Each structure stands twice: as structure tokens, then as C-alpha cells.
Amino acid sequence: MTIEFEAPKPIVQMQVMLKTVAENMMRSTSREMDENEHAIPWDYVEFMHTAMRSMGGGGGLTINDDKPKEGAEKRPPIGYQKLASQIEMLSWGDVGYYLITPGGGLGAAAVAAAGSPEQKAKFLERFNGDKPTYAAMCMTEPGAGSDTSAIRARAVLDEKTNEWVINGEKIFVTGGDKSFTEYEKLGKGFIVVWASIDPSAGRSGMRAFVVEAGTPGVKITKLEHKLGIRASDTASISLVDARVPFENVLGKPTVEKTTTGFKGAMATFDATRPLVAASGIGVARAALEFLKEKLQESGIEIRYRLPRNKLTSIEKDVIDMEIQLRSAWLLTLKAVWMADNKKSNALESSMSKVRAGDVTTKITQKAVEILGPIGYSREFLLEKWFRDAKITDIYEGTGQINRLVVARQILGYTGAELR
């Protein structure tokens, strides 16, 4: 091992391409998408599906093993690093758009983290198909957000038909509509629903179930209107006696005294938290670049390398923003680098999310402040990025929850010792 900060070539090349997409397909219509909440930009969806398939990474934004060709020189895996870099660049373009990039999203991530090899083969193959395809993850309920142990959704095995019967109410499902509603232009998606198979067992009774699009008894009941990321649909989903095949349960179908069921969800978060961080960082970079551009138009150049006491207040702010942004990105890179190298990264994952949640909100908020009326005006996208950025500190564990994870790791405490 060594300490090295050279971006791998495949990542650099991919970023050049995605930057073009970001500029031409996203930025040009960002405002329109923001003002027409719930509209689906089919051009983008279809273009991205085709483009990502032809790049050989499988359809959409999905982690691929990035196996070197036979006979080729062996090189370290960079799948997660590549994915984080893709997400950062797409979110730099428009994070709402990024969130509706076709692919397995959090749903597929749950299958990848908690599913058997057969389940992975069965459920994940579809993202390589002819049509853009989505999957989503349903954890949150009206009465259970951060406290996932309060989940009420229930799955009962009907032994006669060997099916799980699921009842419950899920909210805030990112991509829930595109994953569950059977649009003609889309492939058949699925949602992963977390429910308890044994409420007396607490967290160890929790399991994730793959629920195919269009399953009877499952309904999209609402699409939320939000502060930002308006291109991304956020669905409420109700499940009433919804039946899914026995083999759609991820992890063991029986309850033991261990917390194996929930470990699946936690493993998913270790993998996805740095990706959320990457996304927020993309938004913050867009805001910082815009800020510097506007300052430059007014003849203000940031005088790097001057002692702090000689800088103007605006220069100080910008320099602090650079420090925050870069260091957050490096934390994120380290977390995904660990994932690529099969090192356990629960601590680094949550650290990157804590830092990204902090700095993306701070940077976008400060940028709006510094630019005054220009920052606040809807003529420019900066005010939108301010709204978009805030979600970074909320989903995939709020800033507080991730602080708890970090603190437990460094203190060696269990959840019971530090609530």
C-alpha cells in the first residue's frame, strides 16, 4: 500500500464524458424540471440508459466489479471510486436528475448487500435490459424514520401458498413511482420493503423483501412536494395484504437471537452513505464554482497563499469553502476506496456523510449570502442548489444519526450504551 492521490484514468475519462452530459442535458433544463415537479424527462432517462449500457458498466448507475480483461495486468478494484465520482459529477450537473438516472439505486444496493448469489442474479440482471429500469428502498414509515426499530410493517408467511403477506405504510421512497408503477417506457422494476417477521424479536426480526412492480395490494398513495431535488419522485406506498414469493426475502427467513436481519440494512448504509456524500459534494462544487465565477465577473480574484489577516472577508469565506469541500471529498474517496479494497468502512462512511452534510449545506448557504440578490434570484440556479443541498444532511441517516455511528465506533460503544 501507499499514499497516492492520482485519479485513475478510467475515472478521469468518464468524468469528461459525464461533464458534457451534465452541461448539455441537465443544466439546460434544471430550472424547468424544478418548476414542473413530478414531470419525467424521458430524453434524459433514455439517453442515460443507452449511454451507460454502451459503456459496458451495465444499465444505469450500478456498481460493477470492474474485472480486468483476461491477460491484462492486475490492478486494484475501483468500482466504488468510479461510482462515487460519477455521482459527484452528475450531481454537479443537477442532483435531481442524478437521482432519476436509471438503475438499481438503493433497492439494488440492498439486494447486493443482503441477497444470496441466486437472488442477486435474479433481481439485478434486469438493469442491463433494453429499457431503463429502477428499484427503490422502503424503510421509512410515518412513525419510524431515524428509529428504524419502530418499523410497523409486518410480513407473515402463508404456508399454504408459500408466500409472504405484507402489510404496512411506507413514506419518502426515492424513486418509488418509477420503480413500482409500470410505465410503458420502463422495464419492470421493484421496491425493497423492510418489514418485521417477528415483532417480538425487535431488530433481529427485520427483513427486506423484494416486491415486484405492479404487485397487487401495493399502491402509490402520494408524491411529495419538496424543498429541492424536485425532479426526483418521493413516494408514499401502502401495502395491504401484498403477496410476494417466499424466495423474495433477503437473508434468513427464520429469526435467531442475533441481529443478522438488520445487519443487511446497515451493510447497505456503509456502502451508500459515501455515495450520498458524493452527491452532496457535487452540488456544493457547482455552487462554489458559480460563486467564484460571479466574483470574477466583478473583478474579484481570490488571493490564495496570502496570510488570513490580509484577506477580505469574502476571500476568507471562499478559501474556507475550498478547504471544506476538498476535505469532504477526500473523506468520501477514502470511504469508497476502503469499500473497493474490502476494508470495513462503517466509521469512514459515516464520517464522510457527516462532513458532506455539514459542508454542502454551509457552502451553498454561504454562497447565496455572499451573492446577495443574485444568490437569491431564481434567474440563476444557485438558489436551487441551496435547496437541493439540504437533503444531504437528512437522508441515509441524518447528520445526528451519523454522528452517533461515528461516536459509537470511536468509543467502542453499542447502540444501547449510546443512544
Add this chain to the structure above:
Amino acid sequence: MYSFEPNEEQQMLMDAVGKYAANDLRPAAHDAEEGHEFPMRLVSKGWELGLLQASVPEMYGGFGDRSAVTGVLAVEEMAFGDLAGALSVLTPSLFATSVLLAGSEEQKKEYLPKIVEGAWAPYTAALIEYSFDFDPNELKTTAKAQGGGYVLSGEKVFVPFAKDAEALIVYANLDGVTQGFIVKKEAQGLSVSTEREKLMGLNALPMYRVKLENVTASRLGGASGHDFGLILASMHLASAAAALGVARSSFEYAKSYAKEREAFGVKIAQKQAIAFMLAEMATELEAIRLLTWEAAWQLDNGKEEALTSAYLAFTGACDMAMMVTDRGVQIYGGHGYIRENPVELLMRNGRGFPMLLGLAIV
């Protein structure tokens, strides 16, 4: 490739330095600060770890090559033990590393072998000047070409070990550009204060004021001079690394204390108000560490952006050190305010980094 793990050699060095820091520097820190003296025995022991020696090529008496990355790893480890102790051990580097980076062949041959081959000896450097807007790129100490050489005039502060120094590098303004000049102990017009500097912290490190009145000196790099940017970046990085060491020390003390101390029937670490502070301290430390590593890597690889990155890492590290060491005291409560407890000194040291630039170099 991206990669975030020290190589084997670096890891060995870090382990050796870490052991010295924990077993020798840490236990000595409090008494050294109170008694205004760091035991020379420990300084010599630190010198024998060979940090400087390992960064000087064989042809100049050392046994390795300079690497800023290795440098920041080692400085963080050493400063973890004690800042004054670490800076004492590393003082000769202020002279030698600058000669290595910017000196002429002749200067390297004259100074490097005798510094690195011998026992620890007070070779030092003078950069800081006494004003609130001190700027290393706009020094008030001047250098003028005269005859075939240069003469320096001005005043420097916080110069470690100046009183006994065999020779020192003085940074001065030569026609608007900062350049380093080698000044010998016996130079006419050089005067060192008899009294030591009295600062908020770092009282175990003997520092002096140095006055220069038309002092004859030789320019680093000879007539064509050198790029000060490189030296400044190496100072930025060393300061950032030292800040990481100091802050990590406070963090570690606070973490252990929080797991021991009880209030309201639980360990205080079980209260979110304390646990969240610790989580943020850890995150901040790691964030600035990576920023420092990246800048050092850029410097080692001749990247254009290295100088700005080093500046940013330093700037971030100054804030980080204050934030973390302040919380170290906060987590100890009233006990943190008492000088017997190590977090107190660490908070004073933690404030110093913006004004102590130039006291270390990697």
C-alpha cells in the same frame, strides 16, 4: 490510483516515532513546559530516530530521500507526543531541509554532512516578524546585494535555539522576493536577545529574538537564488502535520476521559452532547489529515497546484487545531482548566499554529 495507506517503510517509521512520542515526549511535556526546559537527553533520543538523516541523500551524509508525505506522517506522530519536544528535535531540519531544497551544491556539501552525521546541534532558521499581518512573502527584513555578496537588516522573532546556533537561515526581502540567507554565528551585526521569548505556550522551546544590522550573508542557491514557494509549502505542510499531532493528542485524552468520568449516573461519553463533540473532532482530524496528505503527495510529485494545496491544508489545520483542542478542555470541564491536566497545555499549543509558521519544515 487513489490509495490511503502508508507504505511499509513509512509505517515502521511512524511506529518508531509514535513510540518515542508516547513513551518519552508525552510524560515529559508538563514538567518541561512548567520548568521552561526540555531535557536534552530526550532531544538527542529523538534525533537518533533519524527523521532528518533519512531525508538527506547518501552523498550528503544521510541515508534516504526527502519525501513530504513521509515527513508529514512523521511530524504528526512526533507532535502527538509534545509540540515543544518535537520542534526541539526537528530544529536542525529548519536549516538542513532548506539547504537541501534550495541550496547550491557547495552549500549542501558544506553543511549537510556535518549536520546529519553528527549529534543534534543547534542549526536553525528565522522567518517570523513581530506584526499582526506578518506575511512570509512580504518580509520587512531586507537583503541588499553588496559587493559580491548580500547584507541583511531587520528583526526576527521566535527563533528556536538562536543563542547557541552554529549558523542560521534568515529569510529576507530581496527586491520584493523572499529569499533565504545563511548567516554564520560569528557574523558582524548579528545579535541574539539574552532573554528568551515568553509565549502563551511552547515555553519548553528556547526561542530568541534576532537583530540584524548590515549582516553579511550568503544567499541560498548562490547568485541565482531559489524558489521560496517550495520552502514555504514545506513549512505549511509541517505546521499542518504538527497541528494534527497536537489535536489528536487532545482528542485522545478527551476520549479516554469521557469514557471514565461519570455524571448523572452514566459515563459522560454516553451523553450525546459529549459524544457528538468527539465524533466531530474525529471527523475534522481525518478531513484535515487527508488534505495534508494530498498536498504533500502533490509536492512530492511536482504538481502545479501543490503550493496552493499546502496553503489550504495549513489554513484548515489552524482552525482544526483550535476547534479540537478547545473541545478537549471543554470535555474535561473545570478539570480541563487546571494545568495538571494535559488538555490545558494542548489548548495553548493549539492556538499557536497561525503564528508559528516557519518553526517546522518537512
